[in-house]
Amino acid sequence: MTTDEKKLFDDYPKNPKFLDEVFDTETKAVYSELVNYFNDLTVEEFDQLYEYAKKSFMTRGITFNTYNENPRGVERIFPFDLLPRIIEKKEWNNIQKGLIQRTKAINAFLHDIYNDKKILEENLIPEDLINSSSNYCQQMIGFSPTGEVYTHISGTDLIRHSDGEYYILEDNVRCPSGVSYVLANRDAMKKTLSALFKKFKVDSVVEYPSALLSVLKSVSPRKVDNPVCVVLTPGQFNSAYYEHTFLAQTMGIKLVEGSDLFVENDFVYMKTIYGKERVDVIYRRIDDDYLDPLVFKPESVLGVPGLMAAYKKGNVTLVNAPGTGVSDDKAVYAYVPDFIRYYLKEEPILKNVPTYRCGVEKDREYVLANLNSLVVKPVDQSGGYGIFIGSAASPEETEEQKKLILADPREYIAQPIMNLSVHSTFIESKNKFEPRHVDLRAFTLIGKDVEYVLAGGLSRVALKEGSLVVNSSQGGGSKDTWIIEE
Numbered sequence: 001m002t003t004d005e006k007k008l009f010d011d012y013p014k015n016p017k018f019l020d021e022v023f024d025t026e027t028k029a030v031y032s033e034l035v036n037y038f039n040d041l042t043v044e045e046f047d048q049l050y051e052y053a054k055k056s057f058m059t060r061g062i063t064f065n066t067y068n069e070n071p072r073g074v075e076r077i078f079p080f081d082l083l084p085r086i087i088e089k090k091e092w093n094n095i096q097k098g099l100i101q102r103t104k105a106i107n108a109f110l111h112d113i114y115n116d117k118k119i120l121e122e123n124l125i126p127e128d129l130i131n132s133s134s135n136y137c138q139q140m141i142g143f144s145p146t147g148e149v150y151t152h153i154s155g156t157d158l159i160r161h162s163d164g165e166y167y168i169l170e171d172n173v174r175c176p177s178g179v180s181y182v183l184a185n186r187d188a189m190k191k192t193l194s195a196l197f198k199k200f201k202v203d204s205v206v207e208y209p210s211a212l213l214s215v216l217k218s219v220s221p222r223k224v225d226n227p228v229c230v231v232l233t234p235g236q237f238n239s240a241y242y243e244h245t246f247l248a249q250t251m252g253i254k255l256v257e258g259s260d261l262f263v264e265n266d267f268v269y270m271k272t273i274y275g276k277e278r279v280d281v282i283y284r285r286i287d288d289d290y291l292d293p294l295v296f297k298p299e300s301v302l303g304v305p306g307l308m309a310a311y312k313k314g315n316v317t318l319v320n321a322p323g324t325g326v327s328d329d330k331a332v333y334a335y336v337p338d339f340i341r342y343y344l345k346e347e348p349i350l351k352n353v354p355t356y357r358c359g360v361e362k363d364r365e366y367v368l369a370n371l372n373s374l375v376v377k378p379v380d381q382s383g384g385y386g387i388f389i390g391s392a393a394s395p396e397e398t399e400e401q402k403k404l405i406l407a408d409p410r411e412y413i414a415q416p417i418m419n420l421s422v423h424s425t426f427i428e429s430k431n432k433f434e435p436r437h438v439d440l441r442a443f444t445l446i447g448k449d450v451e452y453v454l455a456g457g458l459s460r461v462a463l464k465e466g467s468l469v470v471n472s473s474q475g476g477g478s479k480d481t482w483i484i485e486e
Contacts, residue, residue, distance in 0.1 A: 008046060008426070008432055009038065009424070010432065012424070012433060018420070018422045019161070019419070019421040020421070021086075021160070022035065022083075022424040027088050027484075031086065033199070046082075049082060050426065050428070052192055054080075056191060056192070057188065062078055062184045079461075079463060079477030081461060081477055081479045082189070083423075083426065083479065084482045085456075085479045085481045086482045086484060087481065087484075092203075092455070095158070095350065096453045099350070099442055100446070101350075102171070102336060102348075102349075102444075103151060104343075105339040106154070106336065107148070107149060107150050108339065108343035109339045109343065110326070111150065112343070113326070114137075114141050114144075115142065119342060124338055125335045129329075129331060133329045133332065135324075135326045135329060135380065136326045137288060137323030139312070139322065140322055140323040143312050145311075146219045147448030150320065150324050151321070151324045151446070152215050152445065152446060153444075153445055154172065154443070154444040155171075155178060156170075156442045156443075157169040157439055158440045159353070159421070159439045160438075161419055162421070167351050167418065168336070168350050168353070169353055173327055174324055175284070175285050176441070177240045178243075178458045181458055181478055182454060182456070183205055185481075186206070186480055188480075189480045202484055204455065205454055205455055209251045211454075212247065212445060213251040213253070214447065214452075215319075216447070218447035219448050221280060221314050221315060222278075228278060229251070229282075229283065230253055230256045230270060230282055230283070231244055231254070231285065232256055232283065232286055233255055233256070233257060233285050234285065234286050238285070243285075254270065258304050259301075261304045262306075264276075266306070266310045266313045267310055268307065279316060281316070282318050286302050288323065290302040291304070291307055291308065291318075292304060292306065294306060295307075295308040296308075329380060330355070330377055330380075331355075331357045331410070333413075334352065334413070353416070353418060354416055358376075358413060358414065363414075367405065371398050371414075373391065373416065373417060374416060374417065375414065375416070376388040376390070376401055376405070376412055376414045377412065377413055377414075377415070378411055378412060379410070387469060388401045421437070422435035422436055422437055422438065423435065423438045425463070425479075427463075434465070436461050436463060436465070437461070437468055438459055438470065440458070441458040442457035456480075457481055458478055458481070460476050
């Protein structure tokens with residue numbers, strides 16, 4: 001590169017308000033090597049690498065569908081940034097401990113509220129908060145799944161604040177998505193920038209499918225050497241269908257739709273060309289309401305009639321269990337640190353973001369008086385939908401949000417607008433790197449005597465300048481996440 005050629009980090013805009021993970025953290029020495037590597041590339045050379053990565057994603061079918069834009073249902077390449085995010089191993093070890101602690105506490109809470117209900121009797125969480133949750137499953141009362149595991153797969157969203165600490169933003173324990181993109185990002189990184197990747201000792205992520213299969217097998221109700229496990233998908237038009245197929249293939253198990261299964265004498269069977277085959281574990285990627293038309297929505301054609309009866313007889317295991325979504329409720333999220341203290345007799349390793357429940361009068365009054373400095377979220381939405389960010393809202397939007405809260409206070413929580421860290425991200429329209437806000441979705445697996453946390457997880461990037469919403473459905477992208485020894 002000649003001295004007069006433009007470099008990818010020329011005129012990089014720093015904002016002192018936000019923690020820049022590339023330039024302001026303890027890993028900045030490692031990032032310095034990465035920045036130098038990219039600065040030694042011409043814009044044209046980088047564009048060639050970027051196009052190669054995009055073609056790799058398209059060739060492998062690594063896409064997602066959008067439903068909030070026109071045209072609806074269009075498949076898009078999952079946006080991927082070539083500059084990896086780095087987390088130092090010592091720091092990650094602490095995060096990993098905190099994730100396992102949190103998942104264990106949520107499992108204990110779910111077992112309690114569907115059985116003994118001790119935490120409700122002791123008034124440590126309001127009973128009406130649980131009973132009013134749209135995801136509280138009456139059919140699970142008095143039932144305990146195999147190994148007393150409810151949430152086998154957790155997707156926990158973390159942010160890094162300007163104080164340098166990581167905070168839990170929310171829990172996803174119904175059907176968390178995104179892990180296939182972690183593995184795809186790593187594969188693309190190795191193929192596109194293999195020389196750079198070899199410079200660093202990066203923790204592997206390739207063992208996730210085998211770890212997931214171990215979890216599935218560990219909770220089989222039938223004690224056999226090779227329990228039959230399947231992935232249940234709603235079909236090819238689902239936004240996460242790529243992930244469903246990817247996980248089934250890498251685990252070496254069948255991908256099935258509801259029509260491929262049937263229940264006979266309270267056992268679940270799979271149709272095969274050789275006849276029926278009993279199924280032991282179903283990793284379901286279908287929401288509770290569509291699992292069994294005899295119990296939930298009668299119009300559902302995605303699920304399996306009689307499935308819940310077979311499940312409650314202990315003849316099949318559903319992963320994750322129905323009713324886990326009550327702990328996804330963002331109003332219930334506020335109590336997870338209390339769950340940790342109550343069930344595990346430990347102090348939380350990872351902090352929650354301070355949360356105001358609009359269903360509580362004192363909290364509601366504060367939220368209504370301070371909307372301009374808060375983020376308001378519906379308690380049961382995901383994907384970045386329905387979020388109100390006070391600092392970016394017009395007076396009309398603020399008034400409308402007040403009306404929504406007053407009409408149904410239980411359905412909203414509010415949190416302070418956190419100073420999410422930023423990370424250098426290639427902006428294709430400008431042919432240069434600029435800071436963009438990031439979060440991290442971490443994946444935790446828990447089975448019967450099995451615990452595993454995927455190294456790094458999915459770093460999600462808000463590609464729109466100034467945006468705090470990182471979800472792919474809202475225009476976000478992703479980065480490969482490296483856990484390394486300093």
